Amino acid sequence: MAEQEDAAPADGSSRRLRYAYLGPAGTFTEAALRQVAGPDEAEYLPQVDVVAAIEAVRTGAADRAVVAIENSVEGGVTAVLDTLATGAPLVLLREVLVPVSFVLAARPGTRLEDVRGISAHPHAWAQCRRWLAAHLPHVVHVPATSNTAPAALLAGEDGALPFDAALVPPPAVEHYGLTPLAAHVADNERAVTRFVVVGPPGQVPPPTGADKTTLVVHLPSNQAGALLEMLEQFAARGVNLSRIESRPIGDALGRYSFSIDAEGHVADERMAEALMGLHRVCPHVRFLGSYPRVDAPHGDVRPGTHDADFAAARSWVQQLREGRAH
Structure with a gap:
């Protein structure tokens, strides 16, 4: 679980947070980092690649990492997705968007x-x-x-x-x-890259009403309908997915996990119910954090899936158990 992106270092000191990022100076990643914390507020630690930036947080050499996770033209950044999917748990604390031109x-x-x-x-x-x-x-x-x-x-x-x-x-x-x-050599002048702030697990920030939850999920089986069974955990609770990408697990051909961005926060009833469903039917679910989203939601909350609807249904079932309702 994630701590606030601007929280103090884990050692309790008052020093500036150390941010690992893909260097050298002038990268789009540095531009994203400047949206999070200016060079007078944080210590910048340029790295040779995105894997090194993430591993710097795991080893304690950095407090945070800022890495690209998705591009509007090329899709997911596979090195980031795969590094976050395995190893010591890390979480996403925040996202920022940077327009891309060359x-x-x-x-x-x-x-x-x-x-x-x-x-x-x-x-x-x-x-x-x-x-x-x-x-x-x-x-x-x-x-x-x-x-x-x-x-x-x-x-x-x-x-x-x-x-x-x-x-x-x-x-x-x-x-x-x-x-x-x-100049203007990019094929798509409206391209944008999404960057995330990566940090160690901690207390999840409260929901803002416009949040995103990122997960890594393995399919429940290698049989027909396994992907549908996994997706139904979201659909049945009214949770919209804004991104889903398959990535090889790596232990054998044909075995894949899924990197998922879902609209909502782990504190939302519909998201919590979906996570419980995934935990029941899937062999591996890695929670990579709930954090404020910067882009507009892709879908509205479906009727019957608001928090009050889940609370009312749970109260009704409790009354049935106690013989107070029919």
């Missing part, structure tokens, strides 16, 4: 027609695929660990690199002293 940048003096290799994070490359095919069809992709790692390399010593340019966030161009070769 610039093709290079060292001063480089021309667009000179570019033969481009370094980019795989998600950045995927989001600029059509533009690249249209304007630089023969260019070679050199994968990068983050959206600003190649910018830092280009800004370093004038040594030979296996690429001539990089796809980077717009602020990174000036930060690293690069020259923009082309």
Whole structure:
């Protein structure tokens, strides 16, 4: 269970919270972190990848991690989903959204027609695929660990690199002293990435009325109808799902778990009932937190599934047991 994202460190000290995030400076993750806590409020700990950022919380090297979990174009960030699904329990405390755009940048003096290799994070490359095919069809992709790692390399010593340019966030161009070769190269200018704040288990924050609960669930069996049986636990209680993705469990082919975002809070009657149903029929359910959502709910609460409806039904059954109702 989750503690407040702005709570004091677990050791009871008054020091600033330490946030691990995907670095170096200028990444979209840093932009997300700045929405959570400014550099004068928290200690920033750049990491080489999202797994390292999450593991820093598990080992106690950081108090929180800020990581991308979902992109509106590419879907879920599988490394984050898989790392949260296993290992010591962690929870999501908060989510933030960051608009995503890219610039093709290079060292001063480089021309667009000179570019033969481009370094980019795989998600950045995927989001600029059509533009690249249209304007630089023969260019070679050199994968990068983050959206600003190649910018830092280009800004370093004038040594030979296996690429001539990089796809980077717009602020990174000036930060690293690069020259923009082309702006607005993303195929979808409305792309957005959802980031989450990850922390150790603790007291769940109270519901706000606009919340999200994230879970990892294994199917109850490998038989026909198993997925339906799992989904019915939500549908029967009026819980809407805003995201569901299958991920391999890893122990054998054909065995999958499901990463799920459900609309509502564990304190809501309908969500609690759904969780109890999952616990009864599924072999593994990992609760990854209930936290305020930043996007609009996808569906309304269905009649008969409000808290008062569950309370009234429970009272009626109790009266039946006591012989006071029929």
